[in-house]
Amino acid sequence: ANPSLLILAGDGIGPEVMAEVKKIIGWFGAKRGVTFDVTEDLVGGCAYDKHGTPLHDDTMAKAQEVDAVLLGAVGGPQYDILDFSVKPERGLLRLRKEMDLYSNLRPAQCFDALADFSSLKKEVVAGLDIVIVRELTSGVYFGEPRGIFTEGNERVGINTQRYTESEIARVARSAFELARRRNNKVCSMEKANVMESGILWRQVVQEVHDKEYPDVQLSHMYADAGAMQLCRWPKQFDVIVTDNLFGDLLSDAAAMLTGSLGMLPSASLGAPMANGRPKALYEPVHGSAPDIAGQGKANPIACILSFAMALRYSFDMGDDATRVEKAVEKVLADGVRTADLMGPEGGKPVSTSQMGDAILAALDAS
Ligand code: NAI
Numbered sequence: 001a002n003p004s005l006l007i008l009a010g011d012g013i014g015p016e017v018m019a020e021v022k023k024i025i026g027w028f029g030a031k032r033g034v035t036f037d038v039t040e041d042l043v044g045g046c047a048y049d050k051h052g053t054p055l056h057d058d059t060m061a062k063a064q065e066v067d068a069v070l071l072g073a074v075g076g077p078q079y080d081i082l083d084f085s086v087k088p089e090r091g092l093l094r095l096r097k098e099m100d101l102y103s104n105l106r107p108a109q110c111f112d113a114l115a116d117f118s119s120l121k122k123e124v125v126a127g128l129d130i131v132i133v134r135e136l137t138s139g140v141y142f143g144e145p146r147g148i149f150t151e152g153n154e155r156v157g158i159n160t161q162r163y164t165e166s167e168i169a170r171v172a173r174s175a176f177e178l179a180r181r182r183n184n185k186v187c188s189m190e191k192a193n194v195m196e197s198g199i200l201w202r203q204v205v206q207e208v209h210d211k212e213y214p215d216v217q218l219s220h221m222y223a224d225a226g227a228m229q230l231c232r233w234p235k236q237f238d239v240i241v242t243d244n245l246f247g248d249l250l251s252d253a254a255a256m257l258t259g260s261l262g263m264l265p266s267a268s269l270g271a272p273m274a275n276g277r278p279k280a281l282y283e284p285v286h287g288s289a290p291d292i293a294g295q296g297k298a299n300p301i302a303c304i305l306s307f308a309m310a311l312r313y314s315f316d317m318g319d320d321a322t323r324v325e326k327a328v329e330k331v332l333a334d335g336v337r338t339a340d341l342m343g344p345e346g347g348k349p350v351s352t353s354q355m356g357d358a359i360l361a362a363l364d365a366s
């Protein structure tokens, strides 16, 4: 059977950047003889407009069947007044929850041509290529009890950091599997010095390592020290695995080592399916960018690199993923820039579709 893909382009610039990915999917059919069975559907505000819900049950069912879901972005100011239960982002949250996508991969990769864009010195970031694996479905964002309560004569806000051993073990496995496909090196971050959940985290990651992945080099670091090291010398890392809260902070910080939001892909992975590959949703890190939507200004690279991650992790097409990444690298080296990648020196930016075409041309030449 052909590899199957559900495309949920969503709102704002979502459909604009997704159009460029569809060109690349077409290229794989025409030039590489790889045909994807693509289904397209609605998510977010556009789904609400049509169905009164940000994710229709039929769409949810399709997402469970396909090899991979590729999502653009959801949201927009016109939906801000909606009730919380039907807000666009609820569509995305439902996908993550029902597909049980517990492992969030956030690469921080610095293309040489953009090293000047980083907030850090060029030599610290040039050639940087690390992945942060963030636990996505548990921890302090979900633990009970939670709420604002009254204690005596004042209010108290409570959240609970809670991790079971199996929740830690499965995300640890995901990180070790990733490490085996890369450079066999994992650094686990927690705060075992002050948190019980951190002590358990460190123990379980070590146990999974010793039993199942002794070939991978494992180190542990306190997450605050990790934040310092990420800024000081990020190239010491390869795969970092951490919990939901620390992963939220560390992946946002690491993202800014590399420049624009328009460049950052992500993958959210769940348990292995019958074919041995994980359930998966791929999406750019950025949102629907209402300030530039409809103007042909959006940078499609984050979405294109998300598709490259799908090729690598869902379709066993690692060489083709690298080929797409190299094509992106080539156009950047050639100086092709969307507006978000223009420095203060200026120049003439290309449009969303011109960037997509340039990447296609580079693929053709590869
Ligand atoms: P945003 O990521 O949409 O935009 C932040 C800034 O980055 C804007 O100035 C935007 O123009 C720029 N930007 C983002 N992506 C870009 C790209 N590909 N090319 C060029 N410039 C780009 O975040 P913001 O403005 O906070 O949120 C806008 C809407 O998106 C909201 O409704 C929010 O809820 C939603 N959102 C959705 C996400 C998702 O679908 N996963 C994630 C984050 C926000």
Ligand code: MG
Residues within 6 Å of the ligand: 248, 249, 252
């Ligand atoms: Mg965040």
